[in-house]
């Protein structure tokens with residue numbers, strides 16, 4: 556953690572209260588504090604700095620994560636389901652770990668993302684991987700004076716669209732391992748934003764501190780309507796008035812409606828990655844409804860359009876077609892991803 560990050564941090568339970576550095580390892584030559592503790596000046600909650608990453612998760616996620624970690628180290632062959640049945644009863648255990656509540660679903664994803672972080676690149680189809688960052692960059696139009704938040708940054712697929720082009724950037728995710736991988740991948744180029752482990756529905760960030768928020772391929776994994784609304788409210792809260800949001804998410808497009816999509820998020824809603832990660836795919840109307848409470852939408856289009864045999868088309872041709880299509884309403888039916896651009900009301 557660099558000291559400059561402190562000016563942006565607040566306790567997620569006391570939005571006015573600063574987080575003060577209580578104890579820390581001495582900063583390295585380039586100003587990084589690798590271990591330490593931050594304390595809320597109002598409620599006295601403590602948040603750790605681990606391996607330079609500031610970890611400001613809300614209590615319920617920390618509790619569930621701790622419970623699972625304790626169980627895992629003492630399990631003696633018992634499955635987690637058996638453990639839950641023994642301690643909390645049959646009704647609770649009848650639910651999968653996934654269905655039981657919002658915090659459990661989030662922790663399930665955190666653990667799976669941690670596990671998958673080193674191989675994340677291999678899960679993103681090549682065309683998407685090449686097209687999405689360039690289409691996001693063309694919309695976010697980051698300026699040298701901007702402060703940027705990359706929410707659900709993962710291993711940093713979008714980092715090159717803002718890092719080095721803005722005044723300051725924070726990459727935030729609830730998967731600690733993903734942030735570690737992000738740092739490994741980008742440190743050689745000197746392109747590491749400030750790193751923050753946080754939950755998108757409880758951001759430990761100051762009001763109106765950001766000019767641009769990127770939320771790329773994240774909102775579809777937030778497991779309940781309430782948590783998605785809270786995340787949208789949080790994005791609006793931390794943006795300055797008229798600040799810009801660029802949000803990309805799964806589109807409930809024709810190929811999904813017709814059952815032609817057979818990997819990852821294939822249907823309207825479900826679980827992917829061995830059932831550990833929730834996903835929802837959005838119609839244009841659903842995404843519009845979710846965002847328009849807090850944002851005025853300037854654009855919504857489909858990108859990464861899909862139709863039969865599309866994978867046989869050479870990359871430059873497919874890319875050209877995709878760019879042409881995104882300006883037409885039909886892209887909202889063909890695009891695998893919906894790209895929404897707006898500004899804070």
Ligand SMILES: C[S@@+](CC[C@H](N)C(=O)[O-])C[C@H]1O[C@@H](n2cnc3c(N)ncnc32)[C@H](O)[C@@H]1O
Pocket residue numbers: 661664665668706707708709710711712713727728729730733753754755756770771772773776777
């Ligand atoms: C599909 S990945 C996308 C990562 C990156 N934005 C990209 O485009 O490659 C979704 C990311 O969102 C993160 N995520 C999901 N729900 C989150 C939440 N409630 N708070 C913070 N991060 C979350 C996951 O850990 C994961 O890294």
Ligand SMILES: [Zn+2]
Pocket residue numbers: 566567568569572595596597598599600
């Ligand atoms: Zn507090």
